[in-house]
Amino acid sequence: MKTIVGSEQNAEAIEKAAIEGRSLWDDALARLFRNKAAVGSMIVLGLLVLIAVVGPYLWPHSHETIYRERVWLAPTFENLHIFGTDAQGRDLFARTLIGLRVSLMVGVVASLVSLVIGVFWGATAGFIGGRVDQVMMRIVDVLYSLPFIFFVIILMVVFGRNIILIFVAIGAVEWLTMARIVRGQTISIKNMEFVEAAEAAGVSRLAIIRRHIIPNVLGPVIVYVTLTIPVVILAESFLSFLGLGVQEPLTSLGRLIAYGAQDMQIATWTLFVPAGTMMLTLFCFNFIGDGVRDAIDPKDR
């Protein structure tokens, strides 16, 4: 808390507070940074992102290069195959980097797709209300009872294995919960006294949306997005595991795990390296997601 010295500064402070409002977000950030698991995960995840982005340019081996004489090499420092090589003699570290990059990209992009569709759908339904709301939410209910994964599989079969399509397909599947959350939140805020007060004070509709609705919906949305990323990464890996994901020579962690599972009796590292990378990534995302949830919505802790 600042000590207020003069009346001029006082007025200034009041004005500032009126514009910025109570800094709930600062509180949330402070809570997040007090969470050791979340901070540690952010550091590890930052490193993972860094090596996934720049690693492939710096690493001496390419993920496509096939060394015919070095098939199933156990991890060794000789020739820098620190994670060994796979069944075709490709460097597993290079492949894991590419796989990690693809998985992270799918996670972020598909989550954004689900975010955009979900927020748009939920906010529209919640804000307009009435019959429009009913129809829109019935559609969500119907889609909820679909066995999505079947549709994603059919989609992949129909349109071929295309990475853009994976983004869209997974994103299009994951937006439903987001739409429900946003709708519920919009409706409950729309009926709050402070919105009523703002309306009574003659604040325009647009200003109400910007000043009151959006900031209050943002919290649950951020929480849900951070928790969606690992789910999406899992979904992509699941498709890749079935051989329906990205195509060679591009790879993803799920594809690498599938190969590893085939070869695990001969070369355990082909399973453990991508599986370990994937678990580390998912642990980070889950810890960060939990941390963000506890920070924004500190109910249980």
Add this chain to the structure above:
Amino acid sequence: MFGYIARRILIAIPTILVIITVAFFMMRAAPGGPFDLERPMPEEVRQNILEHFGFDRPLHEQYFAYLGDLVQADLGPSLRFRDKTVSDIIAEGFPVSATIGGLSILLALMVGSLMGAIAALRQNKLTDFAVMGFAMGGITIPPFVMGPILALIFGIGLGWLPVGGLDPRYGMTPERLVLPVITLALPQIAIVSRLMRASMIEVLRSNYIRTARAKGLSAPAVLFRHALRAAVLPLVSYIGPASAALVTGSIVIEQVFQLPGIGRQFVMAALQRDYTVVMGVVILYASLIILLNLLADLVYAALNPRVKFE
């Protein structure tokens, strides 16, 4: 209540119709067809086959013909297995998938709720952290990683359990089910224990529990008679989504452990454009999910006196 059930089933009909329609036209939009073999067949033979299955007719006619068959509970013949109908394929594969899925959800509900309840009673103690750490692991480690690793340890390393598939000659012997069921159940155990812990903590803090304690009820009586009944409610509403998750999960499990279940049939059928099998499996699972959701809602209402059927 019967009115409520009837209404839910009535709502389910258009839902299933939407599913059938979308799946039907999506499948037909796929390039290639069920009769594209490596060795091209003479054009005449091809025409005959197409005619036999009615594929020479316009798409919308085929669609209505398919719906007509469905109404008579006829899912049609498989296009790849010439001597089998879709019902045959489902009858072969579904028991396998259902056994694994059903056992997994039972295991998940029992172990998960027990673990979650214990964690809630020992909140912020070592037991709690251990359970929550385990749960985090269960959520994070996907079945397609867990499956091979468990198979590696218990099948190949220790040699305790058979690894490879369910041989139709031996059937589903218990030891062949252990690894698939555990692998499929682990993520669900994790989710259930988290749900149970959160709801148990909330219930234990509520006023009526304090009242029950205050009037001198013993701790077990409070726990079993009052707390548990309210605490399991979120679990009941989780059964619907869980059933969908199990369907997805069982596709992976069947792939990892080479089980002749329906999930594997589905992926194969989709890749081979076996239209009728794809449609049959989609319809089966959609109906199952809708049914389980309805069941979950009914159980929820039975346990929660605040819910009334309008």
